[in-house]
Amino acid sequence: MGEWASALQRTHEMNGGLEILRIALGDRSLVIAGPGDITRVQTDAIVNAANASLLGGGGVDGAIHRAGGPAILEACKQIVERIGRLPAGQAVATSAGRLAARYVVHTVGPFWSGGKRGEAEALASCHRESIRIADELQLASIAFPAISTGAYRYPVDQASQIAVSSAAAALQKAAYIREVRFVLFDTRTLEHYAQAAHALDKPLM
Numbered sequence: 001m002g003e004w005a006s007a008l009q010r011t012h013e014m015n016g017g018l019e020i021l022r023i024a025l026g027d028r029s030l031v032i033a034g035p036g037d038i039t040r041v042q043t044d045a046i047v048n049a050a051n052a053s054l055l056g057g058g059g060v061d062g063a064i065h066r067a068g069g070p071a072i073l074e075a076c077k078q079i080v081e082r083i084g085r086l087p088a089g090q091a092v093a094t095s096a097g098r099l100a101a102r103y104v105v106h107t108v109g110p111f112w113s114g115g116k117r118g119e120a121e122a123l124a125s126c127h128r129e130s131i132r133i134a135d136e137l138q139l140a141s142i143a144f145p146a147i148s149t150g151a152y153r154y155p156v157d158q159a160s161q162i163a164v165s166s167a168a169a170a171l172q173k174a175a176y177i178r179e180v181r182f183v184l185f186d187t188r189t190l191e192h193y194a195q196a197a198h199a200l201d202k203p204l205m
């Protein structure tokens with residue numbers, strides 16, 4: 001991470017109404033964008049904050065299934081037949097139906113129950129595993145929502161730090177992924193993720 005930190009470059013730009021913070025290391029970028037709707041993003045993969053059933057729900061999960069159409073649910077059902085429920089921290093990929101993205105990576109965030117039940121490790125794992133799976137598919141870009149910070153009640157100040165640092169570490173290790181983008185739905189969440197990204201160049205322990 002030290003290497004990442006020392007080579008940070010920052011730019012602010014306006015793009016389609018989104019405020020964007022781009023942190024570059026060589027040919028790789030970590031991007032913080034929003035307020036925005038991840039179903040409209042044109043990265044190769046978008047990540048869904050799913051639940052263990054993989055059968056849909058509210059929040060960003062509901063939005064992705066609505067916008068992508070029934071092909072996504074069909075693909076999820078086939079995965080469930082094969083592997084059963086998906087534990088927190090793991091991820092699987094399906095087609096993206098009608099979405100602009102090519103794949104949806106479904107990951108299950110931890111439900112916040114105070115922070116002593118492995119929530120931080122599970123949330124970091126969601127980001128690592130989603131990027132690993134996208135990299136295995138030889139994709140160049142992936143977009144994340146603020147996993148676990150809605151219905152699963154993970155405090156956004158803590159979630160943002162874990163999300164950004166685990167994604168940055170996985171991006172550095174990836175063979176194909178060149179851009180990891182966070183697309184945040186509301187201004188408060190956007191501010192927390194931007195702050196966490198700024199903090200990447202502080203000395204890391």
Ligand code: AR6
Pocket residue numbers: 036037038039049050051056057058059060061062063109145146147148149150151152153154183184185186189
């Ligand atoms: N684009 C980007 N972010 C969004 C969008 C969107 N279209 N819609 C909502 N968000 P949540 P969780 C934000 O509750 O906490 C579901 O029912 C939202 O504002 O979607 O991981 C699943 O089936 C918040 O910042 O996911 C699970 O049962 C963030 O996405 C459960 O909720 C995450 O909120 C998962 O809960």
